[in-house]
Amino acid sequence: MAKDKKPRRPRAETPRGFRDYFGADVTERKAMLDTIAEVYHRYGFDPLETSAVETLEALGKYLPDVDRPHAGVFAWTEEEDGDWVALRYDLTAPLARVAAQYRNDLPTPYRRYAMGPVWRNEKPGPGRFRQFYQCDADTVGAASVAADAEICAMLADALEAVGIPRGDYIVRVNNRKVLNGVMEVAGVLDPNDPSKFEHERGIVLRAIDKLDRLGETGVRALLGEGREDESGDFTEGAKLTKAQADVVMGFMAARRATKAETCARLSELVGGSAMGAEGVAELETISDLLAAQGYGPDRIVLDPSVVRGLGYYTGPVYEAELTFEITDEKGRPRQFGSVAGGGRYDDLVQRFTGQKVPATGVSIGVDRLLAALREKGRAGGTVQGPVIVTVMDRDRMADYQAMVGELRAAGIRAEVYLGNPKNFGNQLKYADKRQSPVAIIQGSDEAARGVVQIKDLVLGAKIAQSASLEEWKSQPAQFEAARTDLVAEVRRLLAQGGE
Amino acid sequence: MAKDKKPRRPRAETPRGFRDYFGADVTERKAMLDTIAEVYHRYGFDPLETSAVETLEALGKYLPDVDRPHAGVFAWTEEEDGDWVALRYDLTAPLARVAAQYRNDLPTPYRRYAMGPVWRNEKPGPGRFRQFYQCDADTVGAASVAADAEICAMLADALEAVGIPRGDYIVRVNNRKVLNGVMEVAGVLDPNDPSKFEHERGIVLRAIDKLDRLGETGVRALLGEGREDESGDFTEGAKLTKAQADVVMGFMAARRATKAETCARLSELVGGSAMGAEGVAELETISDLLAAQGYGPDRIVLDPSVVRGLGYYTGPVYEAELTFEITDEKGRPRQFGSVAGGGRYDDLVQRFTGQKVPATGVSIGVDRLLAALREKGRAGGTVQGPVIVTVMDRDRMADYQAMVGELRAAGIRAEVYLGNPKNFGNQLKYADKRQSPVAIIQGSDEAARGVVQIKDLVLGAKIAQSASLEEWKSQPAQFEAARTDLVAEVRRLLAQGGE
Numbered sequence: 001m002a003k004d005k006k007p008r009r010p011r012a013e014t015p016r017g018f019r020d021y022f023g024a025d026v027t028e029r030k031a032m033l034d035t036i037a038e039v040y041h042r043y044g045f046d047p048l049e050t051s052a053v054e055t056l057e058a059l060g061k062y063l064p065d066v067d068r069p070h071a072g073v074f075a076w077t078e079e080e081d082g083d084w085v086a087l088r089y090d091l092t093a094p095l096a097r098v099a100a101q102y103r104n105d106l107p108t109p110y111r112r113y114a115m116g117p118v119w120r121n122e123k124p125g126p127g128r129f130r131q132f133y134q135c136d137a138d139t140v141g142a143a144s145v146a147a148d149a150e151i152c153a154m155l156a157d158a159l160e161a162v163g164i165p166r167g168d169y170i171v172r173v174n175n176r177k178v179l180n181g182v183m184e185v186a187g188v189l190d191p192n193d194p195s196k197f198e199h200e201r202g203i204v205l206r207a208i209d210k211l212d213r214l215g216e217t218g219v220r221a222l223l224g225e226g227r228e229d230e231s232g233d234f235t236e237g238a239k240l241t242k243a244q245a246d247v248v249m250g251f252m253a254a255r256r257a258t259k260a261e262t263c264a265r266l267s268e269l270v271g272g273s274a275m276g277a278e279g280v281a282e283l284e285t286i287s288d289l290l291a292a293q294g295y296g297p298d299r300i301v302l303d304p305s306v307v308r309g310l311g312y313y314t315g316p317v318y319e320a321e322l323t324f325e326i327t328d329e330k331g332r333p334r335q336f337g338s339v340a341g342g343g344r345y346d347d348l349v350q351r352f353t354g355q356k357v358p359a360t361g362v363s364i365g366v367d368r369l370l371a372a373l374r375e376k377g378r379a380g381g382t383v384q385g386p387v388i389v390t391v392m393d394r395d396r397m398a399d400y401q402a403m404v405g406e407l408r409a410a411g412i413r414a415e416v417y418l419g420n421p422k423n424f425g426n427q428l429k430y431a432d433k434r435q436s437p438v439a440i441i442q443g444s445d446e447a448a449r450g451v452v453q454i455k456d457l458v459l460g461a462k463i464a465q466s467a468s469l470e471e472w473k474s475q476p477a478q479f480e481a482a483r484t485d486l487v488a489e490v491r492r493l494l495a496q497g498g499e
Numbered sequence: 500m501a502k503d504k505k506p507r508r509p510r511a512e513t514p515r516g517f518r519d520y521f522g523a524d525v526t527e528r529k530a531m532l533d534t535i536a537e538v539y540h541r542y543g544f545d546p547l548e549t550s551a552v553e554t555l556e557a558l559g560k561y562l563p564d565v566d567r568p569h570a571g572v573f574a575w576t577e578e579e580d581g582d583w584v585a586l587r588y589d590l591t592a593p594l595a596r597v598a599a600q601y602r603n604d605l606p607t608p609y610r611r612y613a614m615g616p617v618w619r620n621e622k623p624g625p626g627r628f629r630q631f632y633q634c635d636a637d638t639v640g641a642a643s644v645a646a647d648a649e650i651c652a653m654l655a656d657a658l659e660a661v662g663i664p665r666g667d668y669i670v671r672v673n674n675r676k677v678l679n680g681v682m683e684v685a686g687v688l689d690p691n692d693p694s695k696f697e698h699e700r701g702i703v704l705r706a707i708d709k710l711d712r713l714g715e716t717g718v719r720a721l722l723g724e725g726r727e728d729e730s731g732d733f734t735e736g737a738k739l740t741k742a743q744a745d746v747v748m749g750f751m752a753a754r755r756a757t758k759a760e761t762c763a764r765l766s767e768l769v770g771g772s773a774m775g776a777e778g779v780a781e782l783e784t785i786s787d788l789l790a791a792q793g794y795g796p797d798r799i800v801l802d803p804s805v806v807r808g809l810g811y812y813t814g815p816v817y818e819a820e821l822t823f824e825i826t827d828e829k830g831r832p833r834q835f836g837s838v839a840g841g842g843r844y845d846d847l848v849q850r851f852t853g854q855k856v857p858a859t860g861v862s863i864g865v866d867r868l869l870a871a872l873r874e875k876g877r878a879g880g881t882v883q884g885p886v887i888v889t890v891m892d893r894d895r896m897a898d899y900q901a902m903v904g905e906l907r908a909a910g911i912r913a914e915v916y917l918g919n920p921k922n923f924g925n926q927l928k929y930a931d932k933r934q935s936p937v938a939i940i941q942g943s944d945e946a947a948r949g950v951v952q953i954k955d956l957v958l959g960a961k962i963a964q965s966a967s968l969e970e971w972k973s974q975p976a977q978f979e980a981a982r983t984d985l986v987a988e989v990r991r992l993l994a995q996g997g998e
Contacts, residue, residue, distance in 0.1 A: 011851075012597075012851040014596075015550075016577070016579075018552055020601075052630060053517055060509065144917055146900065289896060293900050293904045352511040419640060
């Protein structure tokens, strides 16, 4: 009994795979999302915010990790009725549910954007978290590939708006129908019995999607008998013959110098497949529409090696890749890689309603894009710290609060030191930690004379680092000012700091 | 076997108690949160975003509904280790965890704001959802009541910033120490054995918090033997004697015309209780600090009837109430009521570290405040719909997309109709549903002549409602313009609409 008396303290830790975001991490992401939302808005997209929790049946089995259906979500049963609910793992599944639930009220087509956290019950790793942000735009109810073209153009605009210059990104477009045509030619798709070879096609799809990571040899292995990775784990292959694999590999390498040549090559590859020919025609239309708006191959290109891993895509697929090099953890240069992707998924709403509803959309990987902006020096600054009014005399708190009140009324970020004021050094350490540009000091002597001491902490830090004694004397980092000039003097100092 | 062949379709529904937010609902909330964040920022508060998921032990038993500890959260066990995790039910518990986890890295005091959804596993009802937004600001590590005063001032500023005019709200301040002093006098608190009568004091606290709802008779019943509600449910009372209950009731009615009179009355009530006297002194200090900054009784008042239901408060408590009347669902006028509340909780971080860490903070009920703004006509507008370029000729999609491209480049929200263009009436119905201000029409005839038809949908709607034939002729809602003047003409029309 006695041992139960004193319960152990709870651990102050996030659950495994979750993390906290402080200060600039929060504001920079917000600024980026605001900018993207502005672009989406200008394209006519309306915001939608669904709840974090969905019924498990509404989420369906469309997780990116198709090998572990349902295992990849955080799910629990409702107390009252025992129904399973789960945290959403993306923003597309909730959109499909909304499009079905409100189909009589929403405009057709329905253009919507959504941004917010999603949750994946996956093994966490370095830089891999179980909660992360997505930022999606989708058009539901538009069968025309003009809708796909629009999303590609909007994606390019969004990337430029947040600060990725033209030339540093490329949007690559492909079409699943072309791939299906190739599968038909390779003999792993029978147009009269689409369910036949479904398993093999899934393997082919995921193999192609891993070209970047595994190289041609790795993909070949997955198209054939299978592949053993470095850890000794064996992944089953699609068991294609060499001739079949050649057709698939030829498809991935079908990109040519111009759009016309690429389309001609693809037409050859899909041979007599009606679906394949339809896919090539759609690619041409998308490319023409984009070119007419000025989105040329410097921004958007046709690239048959893009397939996207998700099973549910039915037509055009697209991916935005950042093309500049970064240095990885091991000091090696590498391409930054993909920051956004999407495509057409004409069957997701049908799950609910039984009626086909065409849909297409893109998802931006917010955290990766933010990391890219930091690489480019477009983000990663620190938040401007507040002006700190120090407390020299505990009984004159009202005076100090009046000072910050005046500063705030002038739009200046300011606060009184609210820790224990006894040790003045601690107050200046606090100001340093907060990256305060300015500290205000007023002891009883200054109060009696109607003045304040103003300490330029930015200049002070510079002087402390490098200045000679002469410079130090000629540019004093602290000066006295009339109490009535407080706001004007602080404003002047802050304006200097901004130069 | 056969019956398993065709699985039933999933229902397109949110789980019970959850909802979706569309269009203006999303943007108005965001605008309000942005404005509040700006005020918090100016006061020196830094943003913090914790994950939605916490360990159950970190969340603790501090749910507002103390009668059902742990029952009020959505919780599940981790696959790997069987540990319990749960969705956060507020933003204070995660802050306490963060303050403990990063205690060596955070500045002291740590001022942080946080905004985001929280989840409660409670019975949903009309207007009562299981996911809702909170917007909090807290100061951790400041023992001085100057920190409480600052939060009260900031709360008043935030309410005015979002559009609640002075006079339409009041921030009411009280102190738990005063209440404890009163409890001491009433004989339900023994300073030498604080755990004695803890159960009774909990009942008293919750009874006082229900004064608005239950009236004096209801509260008296809860202070005594207990109370049977309309449904026949019986709530156990604190079993105070009439004399004891008189002391408590006297406390709630202690507010006087001025701060000085209220404090004098409270001093009488707490008699010889040291803690009670300390509480009265703190109230006086807070009031003085606020008055010195110009926050007089038109904005912030001392009010002994405010106690806040939460058990964890240890000092000052505060609440913002909107004072204007609204009409309820049944057509009766009533006060809008509370939109924010908070107080000092000096023991929450101690749960983790064993060391006392003073903390105080406020939580704004975002959805209620937004509802209030809609009542005041400060929100609830509709989002400006996009200019719709209609599709007269499916093969000229590139031309139409070029038009929206030009409009967007000029900062004008615009889109091509991407539904089936066959029925032109549907295109105009769509424009109507989107609340489009302008529609653009260009058939092959217009294209050949280098012109477009511009349809003023705002004027068109007005004319359709009320205009005479003469007015209709003199103010045509549709006119022809040169294709090259498209952007200029649309901009002109939109500027008119804005007048």
